Amino acid sequence: MPAADRAGAGKLDVSDPLAAFRGRFEWPDPSFIYLDGNSLGMLPTAALARAQHVVAQEWGQRLIQAWYTGWLRQPARVGDLLGEALLGAAPGQVVVADSTTVNYYKLAAAALDARPGRRVVVSAAADFPTDRYVLAGLAAARGLELRLVESAETTGLTVADLAGAVDERTALVALSHVDYRSAAVADLAGITALAQSAGALALWDLSHSAGTLPVGLDEAGVDLAVGCSYKYLNGGPGAPSFLYVRAVHQAALRQPIWGWFGQRDQFDMGPVYDPVPDVHRFLVGTPPILGLALVEEGVRLLAEAGLGRLRAKAIGLTSLLVDCYDDWLAPLGFGLASPRDPAGRGSHVSLTHPDGQRLREELVRNGVVPDFRRPDRLRFGLAPLTTRYVDVWDAMDRLRTLAG
Amino acid sequence: MPAADRAGAGKLDVSDPLAAFRGRFEWPDPSFIYLDGNSLGMLPTAALARAQHVVAQEWGQRLIQAWYTGWLRQPARVGDLLGEALLGAAPGQVVVADSTTVNYYKLAAAALDARPGRRVVVSAAADFPTDRYVLAGLAAARGLELRLVESAETTGLTVADLAGAVDERTALVALSHVDYRSAAVADLAGITALAQSAGALALWDLSHSAGTLPVGLDEAGVDLAVGCSYKYLNGGPGAPSFLYVRAVHQAALRQPIWGWFGQRDQFDMGPVYDPVPDVHRFLVGTPPILGLALVEEGVRLLAEAGLGRLRAKAIGLTSLLVDCYDDWLAPLGFGLASPRDPAGRGSHVSLTHPDGQRLREELVRNGVVPDFRRPDRLRFGLAPLTTRYVDVWDAMDRLRTLAG
Numbered sequence: 001m002p003a004a005d006r007a008g009a010g011k012l013d014v015s016d017p018l019a020a021f022r023g024r025f026e027w028p029d030p031s032f033i034y035l036d037g038n039s040l041g042m043l044p045t046a047a048l049a050r051a052q053h054v055v056a057q058e059w060g061q062r063l064i065q066a067w068y069t070g071w072l073r074q075p076a077r078v079g080d081l082l083g084e085a086l087l088g089a090a091p092g093q094v095v096v097a098d099s100t101t102v103n104y105y106k107l108a109a110a111a112l113d114a115r116p117g118r119r120v121v122v123s124a125a126a127d128f129p130t131d132r133y134v135l136a137g138l139a140a141a142r143g144l145e146l147r148l149v150e151s152a153e154t155t156g157l158t159v160a161d162l163a164g165a166v167d168e169r170t171a172l173v174a175l176s177h178v179d180y181r182s183a184a185v186a187d188l189a190g191i192t193a194l195a196q197s198a199g200a201l202a203l204w205d206l207s208h209s210a211g212t213l214p215v216g217l218d219e220a221g222v223d224l225a226v227g228c229s230y231k232y233l234n235g236g237p238g239a240p241s242f243l244y245v246r247a248v249h250q251a252a253l254r255q256p257i258w259g260w261f262g263q264r265d266q267f268d269m270g271p272v273y274d275p276v277p278d279v280h281r282f283l284v285g286t287p288p289i290l291g292l293a294l295v296e297e298g299v300r301l302l303a304e305a306g307l308g309r310l311r312a313k314a315i316g317l318t319s320l321l322v323d324c325y326d327d328w329l330a331p332l333g334f335g336l337a338s339p340r341d342p343a344g345r346g347s348h349v350s351l352t353h354p355d356g357q358r359l360r361e362e363l364v365r366n367g368v369v370p371d372f373r374r375p376d377r378l379r380f381g382l383a384p385l386t387t388r389y390v391d392v393w394d395a396m397d398r399l400r401t402l403a404g
Numbered sequence: 405m406p407a408a409d410r411a412g413a414g415k416l417d418v419s420d421p422l423a424a425f426r427g428r429f430e431w432p433d434p435s436f437i438y439l440d441g442n443s444l445g446m447l448p449t450a451a452l453a454r455a456q457h458v459v460a461q462e463w464g465q466r467l468i469q470a471w472y473t474g475w476l477r478q479p480a481r482v483g484d485l486l487g488e489a490l491l492g493a494a495p496g497q498v499v500v501a502d503s504t505t506v507n508y509y510k511l512a513a514a515a516l517d518a519r520p521g522r523r524v525v526v527s528a529a530a531d532f533p534t535d536r537y538v539l540a541g542l543a544a545a546r547g548l549e550l551r552l553v554e555s556a557e558t559t560g561l562t563v564a565d566l567a568g569a570v571d572e573r574t575a576l577v578a579l580s581h582v583d584y585r586s587a588a589v590a591d592l593a594g595i596t597a598l599a600q601s602a603g604a605l606a607l608w609d610l611s612h613s614a615g616t617l618p619v620g621l622d623e624a625g626v627d628l629a630v631g632c633s634y635k636y637l638n639g640g641p642g643a644p645s646f647l648y649v650r651a652v653h654q655a656a657l658r659q660p661i662w663g664w665f666g667q668r669d670q671f672d673m674g675p676v677y678d679p680v681p682d683v684h685r686f687l688v689g690t691p692p693i694l695g696l697a698l699v700e701e702g703v704r705l706l707a708e709a710g711l712g713r714l715r716a717k718a719i720g721l722t723s724l725l726v727d728c729y730d731d732w733l734a735p736l737g738f739g740l741a742s743p744r745d746p747a748g749r750g751s752h753v754s755l756t757h758p759d760g761q762r763l764r765e766e767l768v769r770n771g772v773v774p775d776f777r778r779p780d781r782l783r784f785g786l787a788p789l790t791t792r793y794v795d796v797w798d799a800m801d802r803l804r805t806l807a808g
Contacts (some may be wrong), residue, residue, distance in 0.1 A: 026464040036468045043464035051459045051694070052452070059640055060430040060447035064440045064773060071641060099689025101663035102506055125675070130664035130689065133677040137662035230690065236463055237475060237693035258541035259505035260534035268778060271529070273537040285503025285534065286634065288695050289641035290455070369468065374672060 004327065006397075009389035012316065017309055021385040024301060025234075033368040033391045038208060038348045038381030041234035047297040054293045066289075075287045076280065078296045082233070082242055085303035087206070087225070088216035093244050095279050096229065096295055097261075097287040100207060100241035101130045103226040106255035106282060107243060108138055108174055111201040111224060114253055115171035118200070120145045122165045122173045124157060128180045131205055135174055144171070154339050156184035159194050170200040177215065178208035178346035181373055182338045183318070185213065185346055189220035196221065201249075207231060210242075211302045212314050212347035212384065217244055224249070232347065232383055234298030240291045243282055251277040259284035305385060313384040314347040317392055321349045321380060324396035332403045337377060348381040353403065362402045368395045408731065410801075413793035416720065421713055425789040428705060429638075437772040437795045442612060442752045442785025445638035451701040458697045470693075479691045480684065482700045486637070486646055489707030491610070491629070492620035497648050499683050500633065500699055501665075501691040504611060504645035505534045507630040508578075510659035510686060511647060512542055515576045515605040515628060518657055522575035522604070524549045528561060532584045535609055539578055548575070557583075558743050561590035563598050574604040581619065582612035582750035585777055586742045587722070589617065589750055593624035600625065605653075611635060614646075615706045616718050616751035616788065621648055628653070636751065636787055638702030644695045647686055655681040663688035705789060714788045718751040721786035721796055725753045728800035736807045741781060752785040757807065766806045772799045 013019055026043040034042060058066045075095040082096070083089030098106075112121070123135050125148040132148070139146040149165050151157050157175060166173060173195035177188050188204060195202040206227035209215055217225055225244040229235035245253060258273040260266050261283035265274075275281035302310065319342050325334060329351065337350040353359055353376060360372040371379040378399075382392065417423055430447040438446060462470045479499040486500070487493030502510075516525070527539050529552040536552070543550040553569050555561050561579060570577060577599035581592050592608060599606040610631035613619055621629055629648040633639035649657060662677040664670050665687035669678075679685035706714065723746050729738060733755060741754040757763055757780060764776040775783040782803075786796065 026460065028465045028467070034467060040463075040468045040471075042467065043459065048456070048459055048464075051455050055447065055455045055640070055698075056430065056452055059444075060452075061432045063432070063438060063446065064444045064775070066641070067444075098503065098506065099663075099691075101665075101689030102502065102661060105661045105663075105688075129667065129673045132675075133662035133664060133667070136677055137660055141660060228690075236459070237470070238690045238695070240692070241689070256541055256545060257506060257509045258537035259503075259509075260537065261505075263533070263537070269533045271536075273540055284509075285505030285645070286632075286642045287503075288644070288692050290694055290698070291642070291692050294459075294694070371468070 006390060006393050009320065009393040012389040016313065018305055018313055018384055021301065021305060022388070025386050031367055033395050034386065035368065035370045035380045035382060035395060037383030037386055038231050038379070039371050040237060041231055041298065041383060042386050044234055044297050044301055047236065047294045050293050050297050051290065054290050071289050074289060074292045075283060078292055078299065079242055081296065081303060082299045083244065085299065086211050086215070086307055087244065088214065088218050089244055090218055093247055093279055094242055095283060096240050096242045096292055097283050098241060100226055100228045101134060103241045103243040104131055104205065105134045106257060107203055107224040107226060107245070108134060108172060109256040110253040111172045111203060112138060112142065112144070114201065118169050118171035120147055120169045120171060122147045122149065122162065122170055124149050124151055124175055126151060126153065126179065127176050128205065128207070131174065131176065153182050153337060154184060156339070156344050157186035157191065159187055159190040162191050162194055166194055166198045166200060168198060170195070170198050172201050172203060174203040176205040176208065180208055181377060181379070182350055183208065183346035183348045184339050185344050188215070188222065192220050192222050208346050211310065213311050214307055222246065229295045229298065233295060233302065235295035236291065239295050240288050245279055245282055250279055250281065255282050257284045261285060261287065301385060310384045314382065315342040317382040317384065317387055317389065318342060318345055318347065318349050320389055320392045321382065321396060324393065325351060328396060328400040332400060347384065348379055350377050350379045352376045353378060359399065359402055363395070363399060366398050366402070368398055410794060410797050413724065413797040416793040420717065422709055422717055422788055425705065425709060426792070429790050435771055437799050438790065439772060439774045439784045439786060439799060441787030441790055442635050442783065443775050444641060445635055445702065445787060446790045448638050448701050448705055451640065451698045454697050454701050455694065458694050475693050478693060478696045479687060482696055482703065483646055485700065485707060486703045487648065489703065490615050490619070490711055491648065492618065492622050493648055494622055497651055497683055498646055499687060500646045500696055501644050501687055504630055504632045505538060507645045507647040508535055508609065509538045510661060511607055511628040511630060511649065512538060512576060512578055513660040514657040515607060516542060516546065516548070518605065519575035522573050524551055524573045524575060526551045526553065526566065526569045526574055526577045528552060528579055529554050530557065530583065531580050532609065532611070535578065535580065557586050557741060558588060560588035560743070560748050561595065563591055563594040566595050566598055570598055570602045570604060572602060574599070574602050576605050576607060578607040580609040580612065584612055585781060585783065586754055587612065587750035587752045588743050589748050592619070592626065596624050596626050612750050615714065617715050618711055626650065633699045633702065637699060637706065639699035640695065643699050644692050649683055649686055654683055654685065659686050661688045665689060665691065709789060717788040718786065719746040721788065721791055721793065722746060722749055722751065722753050724793055724796045725784060725786065725800060728797065729755060732800060732804040736804060738807070751788065752783055754781050754783045756780045757782065763803065763806055767799070767803060770802050770806070772802055
């Protein structure tokens, strides 16, 4: 599609099978263009009533009894819904609770404990900071080597990138599925197989892939995964994170924070920690009930939309943005910091510009909210449920005017 | 007061300076007697509007911008309010985030790392399970000895109870301020001094004391503390927990879960974890914004009530319950499993009875909700803001009828 043609973008919206989902979110203003759903997803209208119900009815009316009429099952119930609809995970392998960083720590530590003779953790130098920090902390505490592979920014990590780093001394390979800056998609299945063939475990951070592309955890044989629920899953600010532990590992792996919500007979208050043999052993303390309920609302919308349609639209939106970049922005000094091949790209696109920070501020003043990452990167998150093709067109049109 | 006199209880309610606070909570039914606020506190009416505001306005309207107009400061803002009003902690030492178990783990691990040559952790055999499990996990991972002192159930832990267990090999003394079963109050200042005189650090779990009695963290010289916010603080199910790190320790202690919310320049996304030198280094991942807001509403009510009045009423309510026990229940086969001396008692009272579980169920059917702890313990949580003297009288009156 020629970037000059706004009507063409409008036609794509008319035939968009997900178009009606925009009406199921709250909008600050009808002309608002929000391209930061990869940082904080928008508010589903259903979450308003659900929050009120959980607070007023479940907490306010049922009080302590609500634990026994649903709350105790909620981390796994939301996890199962998410796992089946969006992660390719059969039930009983996903729970929702704690922050992404805490979950990453729990699973990484569990993996290291399961490979006691191995002294190397492999990750990527450009991986998301909190993940790298967690791994660095674990490596420092245990005297392990943290080996960080370098990678080309606009192609996802491949088996070839990792092959030289993974060997019989590797305990854990821990990476992001979709790069938080470039949206480059790593070879999740291939790298998982590489790790396993070396006797290591594979841990994936799905924060930028869950809800935007097929993950296929079971099919790829992934060992462990975590992810954020306040981005594309629309769970709200600081919403509890999800974790996945492959069924075959659950009875053997043990996470380091021994808490009563993982205990076999929680209310027996027994003297010895004896964790349940299923995914609940990766719970720790009392899960955040209100946050969990809002994650459920967000995931329900995505499940209803269907992963195939979400992925098709993510490709359509990001491709339009790249077209606009080629036609309008490349000549103005912008750079494309995301993959050109839509198959290797998640649901956001990053553009570099020396005046990126100023342009971000000017875009906000002009009704468009992108993300900015230092030093020079405008990151446009194109959440398929809330972004129209004309939004992409209009945002890029304003950007070329501001930069021109 | 003679237990037979309901009018006497009613008079105490009439002169109760906290009586009006009942009207600031939501009630499932006006005759409902909820004596389980030590498990899950009731819903403040203000939390309903606040939840709606955070969801609809802050998340729904401001979206990502809300992080920069308040959310980033929220863990410390709520922590400072709580610290000053209820914990005796000057600002800059308390943050709210994560679950109580996760916070306990973070601070216990930080303390152990700060005392590397010492091989013993001291706690109590009867301490709350999740705390014991956390310590057992840390001790197992590090090859330390977990030394659990025995104690009389209905007197709080004293320096004498601990003296034989704490010595120059002790890294950490970790205990609950108020016992979760008996409400016995430990000698927080004395045991802290004992630990420190041996060169150890003291970590206190305030889950059953915060909001019901003076804690005086700064005055007692406490090193570290955590506590639950969904009990007496009325923060809602699974509300985020608080942690306290004495100012003098903040730059030196380092918790094990290295996350981006503790990073000095969080959005620089730098290669090396370099935590801020203040209490924010004990944050990990993205804090749960909605949960935090509701904790703030609960704490505001308690701050307005004032700790002196809260404590006076807790003593009055629990003393009335003990009087009823003496007059009515002791002859029916009940036992008192809480301290007789109100100075040594928190805000709940436990009674034992061989048919405790059945009596709990019958009380619930008769409009009274207590807690039950296996094998035989009815636990009556008398939250000062939501419990009247006549509620105590009526609950005990129904209990004697059911057991008679």
